[in-house]
Amino acid sequence: MTKKRSHIYLDYSATTPVDPVVTSVISEHLTTTIGNASSIHAFGRTAKVVLEESREVVANSIGAEPSELFFTSGGTEADNHAVIGAALAQQRDHGKNHIVVSSIEHHAVLHCVEYLLRSGFTASYIPVDKDGLIHTKEIEKLITRQTCLISVMHSNNEVGTIQPVGEISELAKRFGITFHSDTVQSIGKIPVNVNNLGMDLLSISAHKIYGPKGIGAIYIRKGTNLDALLHGGSQERKNRAGTENIPLIAGFAKAIELADVHRGKVFTHVSSLKSTLKKIIAQSLSGIIINGDGADALPHILNISLDSTIYDVESESLLLNMDLQGVAVSSGSACTSGSIQPSHVLNAMGRDVKTTQATIRFSFGKFTTMEEVEQAGKIFVSIVQSLPRKKGSN
């Protein structure tokens, strides 16, 4: 039996299709740039040129110096390097062992903090309001003399809320604390510039911007005290050992270049897709909660919960029904061994467990059409309308 394939892809926050222009750059380098960038012969030197040109493109895109930009295997590695690398360096050099982290970070950050907790660190979690927004004064309350790192994502992958990262940077600077921001979901969608936002460490990933999976970067502001995680070679100026993947790096550079060129146009396009879908759903269904709707948010994410006092349904069943009808969406939260975990993000926003478990995330991109969104909206409405309602909820 062949598995029925989804025809409408509305899961761009999970990953994006690779832009054909990027694919051709990668495939060109796979066949022609065969050298190791550390080799001193001509093949190696050619690879090194591609590596450094790509570094310049990615660094320029975020307003960084090329010497402050290091390639990684993706956003997860960049987050690991930032959080663990900064914490270990600060503990060793200054005896500090306290981390302040937002309660709605991606697990790539939260699980690093949990790892550090097992090694003698302590952590405080920044609360968010009902829209998933962090208030900077809440951070100040958590800072102690032992605080060595603040980590707050620029925008959230589940609900899209954009955080006041510039303000948080200023606070961190005032207290002399290293500040990391995960900008994986923001890059290519909204402006991210390390000079305007002021973070010391930043994580990015190529596969959220029509680039390949398995490649990303960490920005390390000059002078930031950070340990390397990977050892065994002097690549990336000893910040990240391992032979550089030149085809993926060149593809990443092309992807970020294209994202910058088309950002305004794509922003307008996905914003109108989001408002159309919102309208279709809000006009036809009651008991709908649009998560993060009251805050400044990314234009391409629409996260919807069904009120648990009215509906008795779980994300998994909504998702499977959508998939059966040819629409790929996400629950937004982590999926472990095939079952969906209640979202820590919605939980931090104060939603009850039942409601967090009846949540769908739609996310759009530059290849999504208005027709697809209209069709997906109608399918979602008909699935929800066919659900049994709890007694007394009409």
Ligand SMILES: Cc1ncc(COP(=O)(O)O)c(C=O)c1O
């Ligand atoms: C906010 C955020 N941080 C980190 C990651 C991890 O990035 P990668 O998949 O490149 O490891 C993701 C991916 O979903 C993300 O959304």
